[in-house]
Amino acid sequence: MTAGVIVGGEGLLAVAKSRIVNMGMNLSPFEVWLALRGIKTLSLRMKKQTESAGKVAAYLESRTRIWSSGMGAIVTFEIPEGVDVSTFYRLLGWIKIVPTLAGVETTVSYPYGTSHRELPAEDKKRLGITKRLVRMSIGIEAAEDIIEELKNALR
Numbered sequence: 001m002t003a004g005v006i007v008g009g010e011g012l013l014a015v016a017k018s019r020i021v022n023m024g025m026n027l028s029p030f031e032v033w034l035a036l037r038g039i040k041t042l043s044l045r046m047k048k049q050t051e052s053a054g055k056v057a058a059y060l061e062s063r064t065r066i067w068s069s070g071m072g073a074i075v076t077f078e079i080p081e082g083v084d085v086s087t088f089y090r091l092l093g094w095i096k097i098v099p100t101l102a103g104v105e106t107t108v109s110y111p112y113g114t115s116h117r118e119l120p121a122e123d124k125k126r127l128g129i130t131k132r133l134v135r136m137s138i139g140i141e142a143a144e145d146i147i148e149e150l151k152n153a154l155r
Helices: 010-023 029-040 042-061 085-090 121-127 143-154
Strands: 066-068 074-078 107-109 133-137
Touching: 029 042, 042 074, 042 143, 085 143
Parallel strands: none
Antiparallel strands: 066 074, 074 133, 107 133
16 A cells, blocks of 8 residues: 655646546555554654664674664665675565565665666666665564574674
8 A cells, every 4th residue: 555645736636636536546445544543653663663773773883884874764784795695685584575665574675686776787886776785674673683683694
């Protein structure tokens, strides 16, 4: 389910509403209920996720190059030299590799081979998208459990 908000003048809203209705992009009542239910706990989940992201980033700083670990639940880092990329992903255990991030469970993506795979090599290089780059979306699990999975995969 994907949902969002459109903000703008009456003209924009009329065009958006027409397209949403005609293309069938409006949410069903059940999807709306799910979204509203999820919003009720969003602040609690984000607090837990950002707290855990800070702990995971602190652990990774001692092991590898961290690209971003600031505000939010996404931690971006490079797999250290000497660790096989394929083996790293295979050994993550319950942390799954996914094409898109965000959710209540911790997941990882491989930008080089998924979201940025169609970019020319020079654009990947300019953006820092390497074969060793990992984007991790931190979920609501205990930070210690996430770190343990990373330790196993990085050994």
